[in-house]
Amino acid sequence: MALKLNQSEFEIHRDEQKCISCQVCVRQCSNDVHEYDEDNESIISDNIKCVGCQRCETLCPTGAIRIKQRESEFKYNYNWSPGHLKNIYKQAETGGVILTGMGSDKPYTIYWDHILFNASQVTNPSIDPLREPMEIKTFIGRKPDKIDLYKSSGKNMKNPVFLTNLGPQLEAEIPVLFSAMSYGSISLNAVKSISRAAYEFGTFYNTGEGGLHKDLKKYSESTIVQVASGRFGVDKDYLNSGAAIEIKIGQGAKPGIGGHLPGEKVNYEVSTTRMIPEGADAISPAPHHDIYSIEDLAQLISALKEATEYKKPVGVKVSAVHNIAPIASGIVRAGADFISIDGFRGGTGAAPQVIRDNVGIPIELALASVDIRLREEGIRHNISLLVAGSIRSSSDVIKAIALGADAVYIGTAALLALGCHLCQKCYTSKCNWGIATQDPYLTKRLNPEIGARRLYNLLTAWAHEIKEMLGGAGINAIESLRGNREHLRGIGLSEKELSILGIKHAGEAW
Amino acid sequence: MADSFLKSFKNIIKKSKNGFIINAENIAYKDLNRIIRELVKNDKDHTYFSEDSGRSEIIEIQKVLGQRYIGDGIQENIKIVLKGTPGNDLAAFMDGPQIEIFGNAQDASGNTMNSGKIIIHGNAGDITGYSMRGGEIYVRNDVGYRSGIHMKSYREKFPVIVIGGRAGDFLGEYMAGGIVIVLGLNTNDFCRSNSFIFKKNEAVGNFVGTGMHGGVIYIYGDIFENKLGKEIIKSELEGSDKAVLEKYISNYFNYFSLHYNLDYNKFIKLEPYSKRPYGNLYAY
Numbered sequence: 052m053a054l055k056l057n058q059s060e061f062e063i064h065r066d067e068q069k070c071i072s073c074q075v076c077v078r079q080c081s082n083d084v085h086e087y088d089e090d091n092e093s094i095i096s097d098n099i100k101c102v103g104c105q106r107c108e109t110l111c112p113t114g115a116i117r118i119k120q121r122e123s124e125f126k127y128n129y130n131w132s133p134g135h136l137k138n139i140y141k142q143a144e145t146g147g148v149i150l151t152g153m154g155s156d157k158p159y160t161i162y163w164d165h166i167l168f169n170a171s172q173v174t175n176p177s178i179d180p181l182r183e184p185m186e187i188k189t190f191i192g193r194k195p196d197k198i199d200l201y202k203s204s205g206k207n208m209k210n211p212v213f214l215t216n217l218g219p220q221l222e223a224e225i226p227v228l229f230s231a232m233s234y235g236s237i238s239l240n241a242v243k244s245i246s247r248a249a250y251e252f253g254t255f256y257n258t259g260e261g262g263l264h265k266d267l268k269k270y271s272e273s274t275i276v277q278v279a280s281g282r283f284g285v286d287k288d289y290l291n292s293g294a295a296i297e298i299k300i301g302q303g304a305k306p307g308i309g310g311h312l313p314g315e316k317v318n319y320e321v322s323t324t325r326m327i328p329e330g331a332d333a334i335s336p337a338p339h340h341d342i343y344s345i346e347d348l349a350q351l352i353s354a355l356k357e358a359t360e361y362k363k364p365v366g367v368k369v370s371a372v373h374n375i376a377p378i379a380s381g382i383v384r385a386g387a388d389f390i391s392i393d394g395f396r397g398g399t400g401a402a403p404q405v406i407r408d409n410v411g412i413p414i415e416l417a418l419a420s421v422d423i424r425l426r427e428e429g430i431r432h433n434i435s436l437l438v439a440g441s442i443r444s445s446s447d448v449i450k451a452i453a454l455g456a457d458a459v460y461i462g463t464a465a466l467l468a469l470g471c472h473l474c475q476k477c478y479t480s481k482c483n484w485g486i487a488t489q490d491p492y493l494t495k496r497l498n499p500e501i502g503a504r505r506l507y508n509l510l511t512a513w514a515h516e517i518k519e520m521l522g523g524a525g526i527n528a529i530e531s532l533r534g535n536r537e538h539l540r541g542i543g544l545s546e547k548e549l550s551i552l553g554i555k556h557a558g559e560a561w
Numbered sequence: 562m563a564d565s566f567l568k569s570f571k572n573i574i575k576k577s578k579n580g581f582i583i584n585a586e587n588i589a590y591k592d593l594n595r596i597i598r599e600l601v602k603n604d605k606d607h608t609y610f611s612e613d614s615g616r617s618e619i620i621e622i623q624k625v626l627g628q629r630y631i632g633d634g635i636q637e638n639i640k641i642v643l644k645g646t647p648g649n650d651l652a653a654f655m656d657g658p659q660i661e662i663f664g665n666a667q668d669a670s671g672n673t674m675n676s677g678k679i680i681i682h683g684n685a686g687d688i689t690g691y692s693m694r695g696g697e698i699y700v701r702n703d704v705g706y707r708s709g710i711h712m713k714s715y716r717e718k719f720p721v722i723v724i725g726g727r728a729g730d731f732l733g734e735y736m737a738g739g740i741v742i743v744l745g746l747n748t749n750d751f752c753r754s755n756s757f758i759f760k761k762n763e764a765v766g767n768f769v770g771t772g773m774h775g776g777v778i779y780i781y782g783d784i785f786e787n788k789l790g791k792e793i794i795k796s797e798l799e800g801s802d803k804a805v806l807e808k809y810i811s812n813y814f815n816y817f818s819l820h821y822n823l824d825y826n827k828f829i830k831l832e833p834y835s836k837r838p839y840g841n842l843y844a845y
Contacts, residue, residue, distance in 0.1 A: 147844030281711065282692035286675040287634045287656045314837050326694060326715040327737065331836050332774055336735055340688050340710050341650075341669045350629065350649055354672065357594055358634030358654040 058137070059098035062121045063107075069115035070094065076107035076116060081481040081493055104474035106483035138404070151404040152477030152487065154304060154396040154441055154463060161396075162415035162548070163447045167557055169538040171525035178527050180518035186528040187517055189458050191295075191435040192220035192364045193388045218388060219364045221275075221295055223458060224253035225514050226529060227448060229506075230393075230439050230462030231277050231299065231368065233259025235312050235321045235333070236400030236477070237466070238494040239266070241486045244469055244502025246270040251503065252510045257460070260299055260310065260335060262324040263292050277368070278355065280309065281335035283325035287358060295364040295389075296355050298348070300339070303397025303440040306370035306411045310335035311401075316480055318489055349385035356386075364388035371395060371417030371440060372410075376424035383425060383434045391460060392417050394440020398463040400487055401478035414440035415454065419552045422455025422534055431455075431534075445516035454552065455534040468509045469502045537561060567599050574600075580619040580640075590628040590648065597622075601637045625664070632660050632677075649686075652679050655696070661816075668705070671698050676718065680816045687729070693720040693739070697809070701817045702726040706766070707734055712776060714738030723813045730766035733831075734790075737775040742809055744781045746821060769793065770831055778831040779806060781823065792833050802830060 063084065072092055076085040084100045085107065087093075101118065108116045125133045138149050171177040178185070194217075201212035229249055234242045236259065243266065249256040250273040257275040258267075262284020267274065276293030278285050290296060301307065312321075312333035322329040342348050348367065355365050366389035367382045369375070375392065382390050394414025399407065418438045425431035438451050439460035451459050467473070470484040477487035485497035517529070526532050540557040541549045549556055567574065573584040574596065581600055585593050597620060625631070625645030632641055632652040643662045652660055653672035665683035669691055676695040687705035690698050695718035703726035710731065712720045720739035725746050733741050745764025764780055771790030779802070789795060798806075803825050814820060 141844045145844040148842055150843050282673045282694075285654075285673055285692075286694070287636055287654050290634070290654065311839060322715075326718070327713055328715065328775070331737060332839065334711075334735060334737070334772070334774065334839070336711065336772075340707055340734075341672060341691055350669075354630050354633055354650045354653045357591075357630040360595075360598065 058124045058133075059101065059121055060124075061098060061101040061103045062119045063096040063098055063101055064117040064119060065094065065096060066115045066117075067093070069113040071113055071115075073112060075110050075112060079106050079110055079483060081483050081488075081490070102474045102476045102479075103472075104476070104483050105472045109472075149404040150401050150478045151407055152399060152401060152475045153473055154398045155408045156475070157408045159396075159413065161441075162413055162544075162552065163443070163450055165542050165544050165548075166415070166450050166552070166554065167540045167542055168446065168449055168453070168520060168524065169540070170523040175525040177525050178522040180515075180522040183522070184527065185518040185522060186530070187225055187514060187521070189223045189226040189529060190220045191223060191389050191437070191457060193218045193434060194432045196432070219295075219362055221255060221364060222253075223255060225510055225517070226452060226456075226458035227442075227510060227513060228254055228275070228437065228458055228460050229256035229465050230398075230460040231257035231259040231275075231297065231302075232400070232462055232466075233261025233277075234264050234324050235259075235261040235316060235489075237486055238482075238488055238497060239264060239320065240494050240497040240499045240502065241466070241469055242267065243499035244497065244506060245465055246273065247499065247503035248506030248510065249273040252507055254510065255294065257297060258293070261312075261321070261333075262326060263289055264320070264324045268292055275366075278351075279335050280337070280339040281333060283327060283333055283335075286326070290355065290359050290363075293363065295366060296359065297366045297368050297389075297391060298339075298351060298355070298387075299368045300342070300348075301368070301370035301372075301393070302399060302402075303370045303393030303395050303411055303414070304399035304407045305402040306372050306395070306406070307337060308403070308406055309337040316489055321489065345381035345385050348382065348387075352386045366391055366435075366437070368393060370397075371412045371414055373412060375412070375417045376420045379421040379436075380424055380428055380430070383430045387434060389435040389437055389457075390421075391437040391439060392421065393460075394418075394438070397440035398466075399477075414438050414451075416548075416551050418451060418456055419454050419554075423553050426455075426534070445513040446520070448513065449517060449520050449532070450539060452529060452532050453535050453538050454554075455536075457533065464509070465506055468505045469497060564603070566595065567603070570596055577619070577621065580621065583620065583622045584624055585622050585626065585628060585645070586624040588628070590630055593622070593628050594630055594633060597631070597641070598635070601635065601639060627667070632658055652677065666700075671696065671722075674698075674720070682817065684726070690720065690722045690741075693722075694718050695720050697721045697723070697812075699723045699813050699816050700725060701819075703728070705729045707731040709733045709736055709739070709741040709778075711735040711737060712739040712741070714776065721809055723809050725813060725817065725819070727763065728765045731768045731771060732765050733770045733773055733776070733778045734768070735772040735774070736770060736778070736833075737773075739776045740805065740809070741776070741778045742806065742813075743779070744810070744813070744823075746781075746819075770833070773831075773833045774836050775833065779828050780831065781828055783827075783829055789831065792835070793831050794834050796830050796832070798825065798828050798830055802828070 082100045195215045199214040229245045245256045246267050250270040260277050260279035271292045274293045275295045277297045279299040314330045314332045367387045368391035371394045395411030435457040438456045442459045480488050482488040485494045539554045542557045575582045619640045621642040623644045625643045627648040629648035631647045632655045634654045636656040638657050640659045646664045649668045651670040655677045656675040659678040661680040663682050666681045666685040668686035669688050671690045673692045674696050679698045681700045684702045685700045685704045689704045689708040692711045706729035723742045770793040
């Protein structure tokens with residue numbers, strides 16, 4: 052049967068008058084879209100192979116190429132979208148699960164875009180961050196119930212001694228950290244860019260579950276090392292190499308399912324970092340088999356703290372699922388120092404599309420409900436709350452913090468800064484931007500020095516914008532904004548949504 | 562600070578001929594583990610714990626009663642003897658020491674262990690050797706569910722678990738490397754019965770090696786096919802297998818002073834069909 056799918060997703064428009072047949076596009080495309088025809092001295096392009104990453108369009112020296120979404124590929128049908136049709140054709144052909152990359156692109160409500168931030172007028176003066184001190188430094192870790200100072204009389208009264216035994220804290224210059232992205236899922240040059248930017252800016256990056264490459268140990272004070280069910284690359288030295296440890300339970304793009312790095316991606320360097328044989332599948336089981344309950348989680352937290360002599364904060368990363376608020380409460384009570392919650396729009400290097408697009412809840416609702424629940428239980432201060440799952444701009448950061456987050460994790464935004472164009476084909480390992488691939492021909496396209504600089508620039512820009520917004524609201528320290536919902540108003544939201552978010556509607560005064 | 566910490570426990574720590582004896586009765590796990598760490602750290606000139614270790618230097622802990630995380634993350638080449646029942650996560654993340662337990666062990670012994678040795682004169686609980694990358698675990702009697710789960714080998718690292726008695730369900734689940742040996746010896750009843758091994762099919766539980774994609778499981782005596790995970794192929798021993806088995810089984814007999822005449826032809830060998838069990842799961 053001639054039923055193989057042959058509808059292309061993109062159209063490649065080449066302006067023949069501008070094209071000088073320099074073959075940059077031919078060399079740049081790992082999907083072999085462009086081919087040089089020596090007889091006609093022209094370039095032929097095959098639409099069907101194009102993934103829409105726009106590498107050729109970006110690098111074409113004469114601007115001859117334009118990649119366009121292909122229109123009217125299927126007869127219009129509101130119920131049966133082209134996505135449904137294509138997936139059914141593919142699955143009828145292969146019997147396989149449909150894989151995808153990056154975060155969900157489905158049109159669910161994006162609550163950030165239905166929340167507005169406040170500013171001061173008349174009654175509370177705004178602050179100019181360019182002239183006045185503005186504090187966005189953030190400490191991540193368990194905070195004490197109360198602070199005891201040594202009380203003395205006489206001269207010493209001026210210098211009271213801090214008696215409270217404060218647990219280990221991470222000190223971030225900006226409440227923005229880089230999300231867990233393992234070496235293996237992204238290239239070493241991408242990890243080098245991210246780790247160096249975190250180190251130079253004074254924030255943190257997360258190794259993901261793929262171990263710690265030896266070249267990155269110099270950035271250890273900016274490293275959060277992850278421990279996942281596969282325990283890849285986890286040994287005593289690895290645990291001691293990080294500033295903090297994060298237990299990965301789940302990931303927003305694929306709650307409840309495990310990970311699977313195919314053997315063909317496990318080259319010598321990846322195998323060394325993960326401490327597994329070359330060419331073997333790296334399978335992360337869905338659960339940690341030593342964690343079937345909150346009590347078991349407490350046990351792993353304690354085991355990690357014992358192994359590192361209580362010198363490092365230990366956090367737990369979970370996906371935003373329906374029951375997230377009581378789960379978070381359990382994590383606090385299990386003794387974690389921070390929780391990382393990953394919303395359902397969070398990115399991934401590879402996930403079944405059916406999971407990515409249908410499982411979990413938006414981070415805005417998860418964050419608000421967790422913050423409210425922990426406050427009600429009187430344990431919010433016991434833990435730092437990190438959120439992820441599509442933080443796209445500094446305004447998302449501000450809104451997240453006002454909804455109760457201590458800091459945010461950015462993954463997709465960081466990759467965009469490195470050149471990613473969101474073609475969502477990370478799982479093919481053919482990333483033309485040298486990010487989600489291990490092919491040396493492709494990875495050398497990403498220069499870690501330039502990458503680190505671009506990420507540093509992004510953080511610098513966001514820091515300025517965060518300070519501007521804080522100043523506009525008359526706030527001079529990010530601490531004062533945390534959970535300060537009076538600075539938020541909803542727009543176009545139902546009563547129920549407003550009550551979950553814990554905010555008033557736009558137009559309602561204090 | 563460390564010295565004052567140890568001094569506060571001076572009543573329960575005694576020097577012995579070749580190390581220390583600790584009375585762990587009524588000592589919480591945090592304190593007990595810190596005592597062990599401080600004793601090892603303080604001994605910088607290796608009076609008690611020599612680096613070239615003939616492992617005659619010993620920390621003996623008496624009256625162990627469920628304290629968790631003993632030996633957790635310790636990298637020094639020491640020997641710890643436990644008398645009693647240690648708690649969960651014994652020797653988690655451990656990298657070097659030898660721990661001998663005169664009693665039973667609970668769950669997750671050897672969790673993500675990198676190297677070292679655990680010798681258990683009794684039973685061990687569930688997920689014994691979880692994600693273990695190197696080192697050896699010897700269990701005199703039985704183990705619980707999911708033992709050897711996600712064990713993996715890496716270059717010179719090669720984890721081995723020898724189980725003298727029986728193993729529960731899901732033995733070697735997700736196993737990616739190393740060796741698990743199940744002898745199925747009826748060690749408890751040996752004196753009373755003529756048959757020192759369990760009947761065919763009784764040495765292991767169901768779903769043996771589910772998701773296994775590396776390593777080898779050896780079982781003494783045959784088992785029925787319906788107990789095997791679908792990723793597993795069963796075969797007889799080949800040339801080099803016997804030498805490997807003899808090495809670890811003779812260790813087992815020595816540690817526990819047991820002597821059985823095993824017929825090596827009765828061992829079966831379980832291996833995965835493929836290192837890529839899920840290679841064909843996805844569409845393009």
